[in-house]
Structure formats: C-alpha cells, structure tokens
Amino acid sequence: MAARWTMLAGLLLLLPLLQSASSSSMVFKLDGNVYPAGHFYVTMNIADPSKPYFLSVDTGSDLTWLECAASNGACERCNKVPHPHYRPGPPSYKVVPCTDPLCDTLHQDLGTTKHCTEPFQCDYTLTYADGSSIGALMTDKFSLPMVKPPNDHPDLAIGCGYDQGVNAGKVTTVDGILGLGPSSVSLVSQLKNHKIITKNVIGHYLSTKGGGFLFFGEESVPSSDVTWVPMAPRTPGKPYPYSPGRATLQLDTKSIGAEPMEVVFDSGSAYTYLPELVHSQLVTALKASLSKSSVKEVHDPALPLCWKGNGPFKSLDDINKEFMSPISFNFGHGVTMTIPPEKYLITTEQGSACLGILGTADIDLYLIGAIAMQDQLVIYDNETRRLGWTHSLCDRMPET
Template sequence: MAAARRAPGVALLLAVLLPLVATPSRAATPARAASTAAFQLHGDVYPTGHYYVTMNIGNPAKPYFLDVDTGSDLTWLQCDAPCQSCNKVPHPLYRPAQNRLIPCADSLCTALHSGLGSNKKCPSPKQCDYQIKYTDSASSQGVLITDNFSLPLSKSSNIRPSLTFGCGYDQQVGKNGAVQAVTDGLLGLGRGSVSLLSQLKQQGVTKNVLGHCLSTNGGGFLFFGDDIVPTSRVTWVPMSRSTSGNYYSPGSGTLQFDRRSLGVKPMEVVFDSGSTYTYFTAQPYQAVVSAIKGGLSKSLKQVSDPELPLCWKGQKAFKSVFDVKKEFKPLSLSFANGKNAVMEIPPENYLVVTKNGNACLGILDGTAPKLSFNVIGDITMQDQMVIYDNEKAQIGWVRGPCTRSAKSILSSFP
C-alpha cells in the first residue's frame, strides 16, 4: 500500500497458507481489437497523499478504491479470507469465491516470486502465496486469486476480463497497522507480467500503454491503451533499464536550478505514481536545498512545520502554492537519452502549502528510506500527462490541465 510518503518498494516473499479451498479457475478472455479504458482519479498530493481510482471488481461488481502505483507490479485488495490483520478501509472487505485461487504452478505466480527476488517454493501447490514489503515499512501478505474487473472501454460500453491480483489478508500500514486507510488496496501498474496492464495486453484488451494526469486541484484521469496519447508536443525519452529494479526510468538526468546547472553529476531517475513526494539522494538533495535557500527573499522565514521537514512562512499565511510561487525559481531535469529532453519543474511541482499556511519543500531526502536512486513522485508529475509506452519502450510527458473527466475522454474517441 502506498503510504503518504512512499517511495518505490523493495519486496521479499514469505509463504503462508490461506484458509481457502482451491479449485482454480481463470476464464480465458477472447482476443479482441485493442481498445482504451479511461478512469476518473480522486485524491491529491496534500493532504490525502494518494491519487486513487475506483475499480469495480467481482460478480456482482463492487467498488473499491485502489492506489495508483507505477512503482510496483502486484495489484491487491484487503481481503476477508478471513483477514488476520486489515486496516479500516472505505468499503467492506473483498470476499473471494472458493474457486478463484491461482495455483503455484501458474506462470504469473512464478513471475511474481521471481520479481520479488524469492526462490521460495509454495507450501501448497494449490495456491500462490506472497508477501510484499515496501520501503515505508508498509506490507501486504496474501495469496493470488482471479476475478472480473469492469472496464469502461472506448470501443464498447464495458467488458469484464478475468484478472489475477492479490487477496491480502495481513496488511501493515503506518506504525501499528491499525490506521484508517484512504484506499482498499493498490493498483500495480509496473512493467512485470503480473501487472494489470501486462495482463490486459496479454488478453488483447488494451495495448501495453498507460497514462495518468494528476491535477494540482485534486483528481485527474488514468488510461490504459494508446487512443488518447497526443500525436504532438509530447517530450519522449527512451525507457532505460533501471539499475535498481524493474521501474519506469527515463535514464539519467542533469539537474538545473533557474536554468543553471547545479554541478551535480547526472542522476538516475525513476517515475513512481505511488510516491506522493519526490525523493533525491544526498548530493542532489543538498544542492537543491542550498540553491533554493540562496534564492529566497527576506520576506520568507524558515519555520518548523509537522507536515514536512523544510518549510517557510510569509508575512501572512499562504492559501495555495500560487500565492508563493513567484518567490521560488524553477528546477528542471535534462535527459541525455532523449536528445536533451527536458522536464520542467516549476515551484508548484515541488512545493506544498500546508494547513498551517506555510510553504514546504515537497522534495525529500532519499537517504532516510535508503534509496540509491532518485524518485519523481506525484508532486512533480502534477498537471502534465505522463505516458508509459511499453509497446515502444518510451516515456513521455506533456503539460496541460488534468481536469477532464474520464467520460469526456471516452466520448471524444472517433
């Protein structure tokens, strides 16, 4: 589960038996012309700390809020199987049918275990157990199952492919695992074969293309497929094979502040919608903090705020980032992979105004979660469409408002 400051997860696997009777059944979905599915997003960077989508799952279909996470592969729901440890969630716990277990020999089980760096065997051939731990100490333990997901498509009203996901019956979120969760589970949209996106491609439902548009005002939209990818103005960078895992990476970027180099060596970057904030490793983080502090006017005073580590107050409380952005200079990342493609990071893409009326830096020190790479999180991806094109192995972004509704997007198709 992506917590409010989650960075990409490092996972390990633990096998635990689930008290379900296994008579596996995964209905094949007939091949069809690939289409596009679009969804409305909810949530925000602050104070929610999550962007999430409503997915209708099961038969009859019931709604669940899933945290949109491009930094991990496995989709999972908190699950009454029965539940050993679950958080308080927005909807009643998902209840799996008896015949929905994925057996250990299934290729997706093998892929999941391999992706989590585990060589453990399943304790029972009838089911596929998993345990994932994320870098913010959140975790999910459960078993793989299959069920129908209702997808609103551009070329037909709705289809219900059978997809594999995790039934999580032991979750730990926050310090004691008893906190109220914003979401019912997590939507894993990474590059692995167990990712929902990869499964939809495998079944011929959509192309292996994903895009999200996160609004500064909260909400936005998410899509699977390539029908609404703009044909112009997109900055494209070839996907790089991240040295730190199977993440979406545009490779190494050179950091600039106010169009001048900060003198930091090129830094490996990954895009992770499951991370609320952006994380830099020690050297670029210190360089950014020094540059920002050095460019501020005397009207801003550094102040302590429980919400984030580095904050400033003005002569009166700020109501939004747009009240204070003129006091700060833009950052940018230039990627050599994409013929010096540039991602602009204006102040509204790295600042948060807290409930206390202070302006705080939404770029955090990655040494605390022990990151060896740099994470571009939700705050920096706001108000631009970010596209992960696994068909052409490229990542793109284009600035624009993210306030369109999923319905208007689908109705605009030819």
C-alpha cells in the same frame, strides 16, 4: 503463516484468454491529491456482485492488490480502509496455484524466491519504504469501462493482502494498490494478454487541484507536443519499473550534485525523493535563492522543511509570488523536465509552503513522485519502450 482458502475441483486450471474482439482504450476518473490524501486513486469495481474499492495509481509496482480478509474473515494486521476489506468468495474468485507461470513471473519481478508452503496458492511478500504486505495471488472479476465492444467482467489476477506487517493499524485513504508496471502480472499487461486492449500503453494526468484521469491503450496519446525519451532497460529484481535514464539536477541554472543519476517515475509515491547528500545540497541552494525573500522557515507537522510569508499561503498562486526558482532534470540531447515551484511545494492546513522533495539514505537515484508529475500528461508506452510527458491535454478527460 499463510492464509488458506477452500479449493473446489478445477480451480487449478489456467484461465483461458477471452475471445472477444479488442478494444483500443479505456479511461478512468481519478480522485485524491498529493496533500493531504497522499494518493491519487481510481475506483475499481471488483468481484461478482461487484463492490467498489479505491486503488492508488502506482507506476512504481507491478501487482494490483487489496487489503483482504481471508476465508475466516480475519485480516491480520490490516489498516482501516475506506471500504470493507476485500473478502474473496465464490463464485467469482479463483486462487492462483503456486505452479502457475504467473506466480513465477510475480516472484521474478519482486526478486524473491518462490516457496510453495501451500501448493494450491501463490504466496508473496511485497516490501515498501514504509512497510510490507503479505498475501496470496488470485483472480476475480473486474467491471471496467470498456470502449468497444463491451466485455463486462474479465477475470484478472490480483493480490489478496491479508497481513500489512508491524506498521498496520493506520487510517488510509485507499483500499489497495493499482500496479501499473510492465510485467505480465500487472493489470494492463493482463488486459492486453486477454485481448481486451490492443496496446500496453498507460497515461495519467494528476491535477494540482486534485483528481485527474488515467487511461489504458494508445487512442488517448496526443499525436504531437509530447517529449519522448527511451525507457531504460529493467534489470531482474529492480524495484522501479519505469526509468527515463540518467539526468543531472539543477535549481535554476545551478547544478546540484556532481554526476548524472538514474531517474525513476513512481506515481504511487506522493513526494519526490533524492539521496541525502544531493537533497542537502538542493536545500542549501534553495535557501540561498530565498535569502532576499520575505519568507521565513517555520515548523509544520506536514513535512520537514516549511516556510511562511507575511501571511499564510492559501493557494499555489500565493506560492508563486515568493518562490521563483524551478528545478529541472536534464537528460541530455536537449531533453529537460522542468518542475516549477507549484510542483515541488504544497500548501498546508497551517498556511505553510512545504518542500515536497525529501532526502533518504535508502536510494541512489532520483525518484520523481506524484507531486512533480502534476498538471501534465505522463505516458508509459510499453510497446515502443519509451516515456513521454506533455502539457497539451490540460485538465480535459480524453474523449472515447
């Protein structure tokens, strides 16, 4: 059953575009890691007075949403999040009505049919590999690190996720999702439509040491040393917004899988995922490459496939002494994304090195998650429809 909010007169009006002059970019500090947190996240200050929330940086989805308590204070089947559940309230929030074009866009992106059970609000259901989230679309005020000139509290559409499904009840490291897809419901698209930034360009640096940075706008894009590929078209209902096209997979020089397969970038996924058959072939080849190594397969609760050497692995530097074979995605025309061992393995609390590439029967593509994006700047240019990556910025936050 949908949660309900009391409506005041005038809340059905569409929000006007902000009339301020444009800023060119903004930069956010990231926290978190692949393991053990399972997320890289940004702190967003939302509502008025503003409150901090941790949002997982997710290029695999469009909608930004928070785990949310409805007007009666209840959050049906929610998780235990770092901050008190977001509770929309006057005067800063507004409910997006079911008749708003933004509601149509959201459902088009999700590949779902809009049902106006409550005409004054836009209900939705998000489906993920590990569960679902039911919520309603609304707007609230955001406090953002504006560059020039300041625009203190723009009203932006977000989801109020009040029911996290049957898998709820977990302790999580984030309060919600920062959806960075290209559709008009995503946060960056709204910032451009509101004339707060001039270009719909996103970049993130995820560090193997934890943390990193995220930027919106074109000013922080390096002028050279970027490998660019065209962004594959997005078909209606396609769950993953960003694809650099099809690629073949290799371990060292050994081909894995017979045919090229579509690749998608999903920073909201901690690990990289392959179809089960391809994953099995990769594991076989990887084990063969370790046949003369001192590492031995061990059980570790962190991930399905783990090894230990003569002593515990304390850092990624220790991993590189035993694991030598890089994995590569070859897109053709001389374009390759190379994943060295420290970007496909993690070190666990038990001192194991575990494979952060998993197999699943649910996909017929190569899903590149956060683990494989580490220590490089990944750029999503929605203006020129291209994707890029580079090591040129290292650990430095862009200057603004």
